[in-house]
Amino acid sequence: AQSVTQPDIHITVSEGASLELRCNYSYGATPYLFWYVQSPGQGLQLLLKYFSGDTLVQGIKGFEAEFKRSQSSFNLRKPSVHWSDAAEYFCAVGAPSGGSNYKLTFGKGTLLTVNP
Amino acid sequence: GAGVSQSPSNKVTEKGKDVELRCDPISGHTALYWYRQSLGQGLEFLIYFQGNSAPDKSGLPSDRFSAERTGGSVSTLTIQRTQQEDSAVYLCASSFTPGRTNYGYTFGSGTRLTVV
Numbered sequence: 001a002q003s004v005t006q007p008d009i010h011i012t013v014s015e016g017a018s019l020e021l022r023c024n025y026s027y028g029a030t031p032y033l034f035w036y037v038q039s040p041g042q043g044l045q046l047l048l049k050y051f052s053g054d055t056l057v058q059g060i061k062g063f064e065a066e067f068k069r070s071q072s073s074f075n076l077r078k079p080s081v082h083w084s085d086a087a088e089y090f091c092a093v094g095a096p097s098g099g100s101n102y103k104l105t106f107g108k109g110t111l112l113t114v115n116p
Numbered sequence: 117g118a119g120v121s122q123s124p125s126n127k128v129t130e131k132g133k134d135v136e137l138r139c140d141p142i143s144g145h146t147a148l149y150w151y152r153q154s155l156g157q158g159l160e161f162l163i164y165f166q167g168n169s170a171p172d173k174s175g176l177p178s179d180r181f182s183a184e185r186t187g188g189s190v191s192t193l194t195i196q197r198t199q200q201e202d203s204a205v206y207l208c209a210s211s212f213t214p215g216r217t218n219y220g221y222t223f224g225s226g227t228r229l230t231v232v
Contacts, residue, residue: 043223106158
């Protein structure tokens with residue numbers, strides 16, 4: 001069964017600083033990979049996704065993520081954080097095929113605080 | 117509708133009471149999902165509906181939980197004899213199918229359930 005680990009429960013950065021949120025997954029092959037963001041009282045919004053091909057994927061709001069097969073990682077990055085990026089971020093994996101190729105497995109999330 | 121609509125947005129209930137949570141998916145989305153988000157935890161898969169196929173109920177935590185989807189559209193998640201550990205945010209999502217589009221989830225804003 002697939003699993004996702006987000007090692008950092010809470011990260012604080014200053015506005016304008018760079019950001020990297022870590023995500024490690026466990027899966028028998030190359031999974032589909034996703035990053036979602038959740039603002040308080042809101043549902044989850046998809047930032048970006050990786051299915052195949054170029055391992056560096058661009059998303060919305062200036063975010064990008066890099067798939068590293070050798071490290072089983074899919075870390076999220078942003079070169080310069082804005083105060084509006086403060087939210088909770090979730091990494092998720094999905095199986096590309098098979099009987100459960102619709103079910104996402106989520107990490108426990110990383111809460112991002114942005115200091116002015 | 118334009119998005120996934122969930123109601124109520126907040127629900128406080130007494131332990132032992134039954135509750136019903138409603139999800140109205142995006143028009144034309146044939147797949148519908150329920151996830152549960154407990155404090156400090158990631159999202160936990162509950163149930164998946166796809167068209168007229170038998171739902172995947174493998175994530176329902178106990179027989180107190182049930183869900184139905186009428187006419188391939190609106191879904192209701194019912195929790196009977198609520199317990200305090202049922203307190204969580206219940207998120208609904210919908211997507212097109214099949215293939216990669218399975219993972220084109222659009223999430224609702226959730227129902228925050230508090231059992232007192």
